[in-house]
Amino acid sequence: MNFEPEWHARIAAAASGSGFLVDDLHVLTCAHVVGDRPDATVSFLALGRDHAVPGTVVFRGPWRPGDGEGDVAVIRLDEAVPVAPARLAPLHGVDIFDGHDLAAFGFPSGYTATGQISYFHADPQPRLAGRACQTRALDRRGFVLREGYSGSAAYVTGSYEVIGMVISADRAGPNGSGSGVILPVDELNRQWPQLAERIPLGPFGAGPYRELRDILQDVDLPDAHTLRLSVFSGPDAPPIHRRPLPSVLAVVESVAVLTTHSKERVSELVVQLLREVAKRAPHRRNDLHDWTGRHGWGIDPAVTGGSSVDTVARQAWVVVRVASTGKSRRLHTLTIWTATGPEGELDELVLDSMEVSRAKVQSLVQEKLPLAYARIPRSCETIGVEFVLPRGLLGWDVENWVAKGDPVPLGWKGPVVVRDVDWFDSAAPHEIQKRARKLGEHPGTLDTTMRWLDCASTEPEPDRFTPWLWLDDTPVALGLAGRWAAEQHVHQAVASGVPALLWRRTACDPHPEPTTTCPGSRFHRDMAERLRSLRSDQLPGQIRKLRVESGLNDDPEHCGRHVTLLWDEPRRRPVQLGVAE
Incomplete structure (x- = not known):
């Protein structure tokens, strides 16, 4: 079968589950998949069925049975793997890709050797218990989320940008609702802050993106939804979101990742947008001008090369x-x-x-x-x-x-x-x-x-x-x-x-x-x-x-x-x- 992204991982620990590679040494999965085990075995279909890599559980969130809070674990592989890591969507990815078709590659019963893909939508709001997002199956007759998908990446079909991780699914059998629950990227990052070093923003690297988050964190504009009009007009404008984006940062993120222009053109669009933000938020004007001057006209080669954070x-x-x-x-x-x-x-x-x-x-x-x-x-x-x-x-x-x-x-x-x-x-x-x-x-x-x-x-x-x-x-x-x-x-x-x-x-x-x-x-x-x-x-x-x-x-x-x-x-x-x- 065709398993297009190679970063899907199969996890053998306290339970069988899934995971995904975020750099050449670290795999994200669910805490309930690794349980109390200090180690795990990870395999990638791209490396062959018999190629298993041992790893150590270096982080486990505060998860308890019956509670989705903190259901995150990180496995550090004993050796780097020659597999391109997943490309993570920005922190508001679940909002930006609202309405887009999503998929997860898991290893349910009967498909533990080959894996199988499930397709669904995710609802960015309201958050379940303030953290997770519920999913809805696109076709209940197909492969719905179920046991074996825990820890798999929820990614945008076509672009493969990861907007979250599957943590649970409907267990009502073949006639169930086909719904599931994912932890979006922002929640994964809250649980394991080191994830931020692996998240780029369109053509910009993780470092510039982190600086921009710090600058925009206190910028609250009542007309933020109109900002996109300052840089887009005509047929090349991306579609209007079904729901208003929750912040100025989310609007900037959407411009950086939702357009089909060249990386250079996307960089120019983000600069134009940030100049408009600077006009409306004078207390951040100098910071935004400094950011665009340092990052606005160049592309981080680490982003386009697919290298891990370790190479930086x-x-x-x-x-x-x-x-x-x-x-x-x-x-x-x-x-x-x-x-x-x-x-x-x-x-x-x-x-x-x-x-x-x-x-x-x-x-x-x-x-x-x-x-x-x-x-x-x-x-x-x-x-x-x-x-x-x-x-x-x-x-x-x-x-x-x-x-x-x-x-x-x-x-x-x-x-x-x-x-x-x-x-x-x-x-x-x-x-x-x-x-x-x-x-x-x-x-x-x-x-x-x-x-x-x-x-x-x-x-x-x-x-x-x-x-x-x-x-x-x-x-x-x-x-x-x-x-x-x-x-x-x-x-x-x-x-x-x-x-x-x-x-x-x-x-x-x-x-x-x-x-x-x-x-x-x-x-x-x-x-x-x-x-x-x-x-x-x-x-x-x-x-x-x-x-x-x-x-x-x-x-x-x-x-x-x-x-x-x-x-x-x-x-x-x-x-x-x-x-x-």
Whole structure:
């Protein structure tokens, strides 16, 4: 038979079901298909009947039997497959393609070897329990949704854009209604936010689309339904939707994906539409003009090439979170993620909240690091390790730890930074996010961005350090040396929300010779000189280079020795994740 898209997947786990490939390593399916299993077997008809790929369940939504809420799971394949992934519709895809014929490729009883296609319509409104959408069979005499379709993609016939995932179907037998339930793309993305990195917008890549969502999220125009008239006229205009689209963003999405023009022409139409939005939403005018200037006249090659998100990512991180259990000062919970997306967001859970004594943290981290590295695509050029620690442990020499079986210190192999666990877990991290954005947007280099305090500094006075940190012109990158590198001042700076903090974990002689320069002042001088011409985003990589240089240098006062860099990435914060290794 002809199974046109190759990304349909057959899943064998707690139950038999379906799934679909979203990049060359990840398959989406239903949580009830994988059940409590930590692993699954995935096969693709395009690769041959006997070609099965094992995989690990790396995410499971908060699904419970009898409840469609959170019925989403993600399987990471043990090896990449040579299959083009599904093309995901934009977040309002179920609204944009309202009335279009949809299909799902499943593996019902009697067709587990070949698969079978079911055709239906989906009702975008009202949402069932506020989340899912009901479907209606196009022809009840044909193949209706039933057991074996769970986890299959609901896609637009002809274009094969995926607008959702089948999670349940009418079980009333051959004479039933033929109805089913799908989770639309926006709900899949809400459950597994990493999906956003796989969603393009017509000719635009996932990155520009994400930026546009941020810009338009608060734009509410009463006459949004008329926006299309500003760019379309005559017979080439797409048909009017049966129901008004729910937002300005949905109107823009529809222009990007519903036209049959060339990619270049679609890009021009979107630019024209956004210029019209800018006229009606002046508070977003500058942002929209900036977006169209950067993205409006070029096409993201990653979109047209059918490559996965892994080919885009170049910098990956392993995120190690150590937090107090509240039971004992010496007992902690240890969690480890990978972060491989282009925006640096948390990706896959490697170890989930294991209780461990403080004395065992290092050995367990070193044991689990090879497993985390194995989860990171080979296309990533560098891998850093980010330690999220309680404030009292920020001075750990984590850059000197090693992965099991590898004698090279972590701080030599890649960037190693620390973060404060209270800010990482905070439900309202607005202050540190604001300062981190300010740091990232600063056009200059670190010689103008970074402020230093050392033994020779007289302002501020130590007992006025905390209010100084809250001044309007407080630095967003701060270096502490000598007496200012004492734990008390480090904690004060971290508590204020400074997103970039550099200090050396050695004290100055309290009674230096009058003719000598104290080590703190020398550290300040040497480090500031080595950083002065860099942008802020180059700081973690430069500190790695200086750590390696210190290993080649016999000077005990080399600025790369015993140095800690606190570096807060505001986009990398915990989301609800599921199954652990």
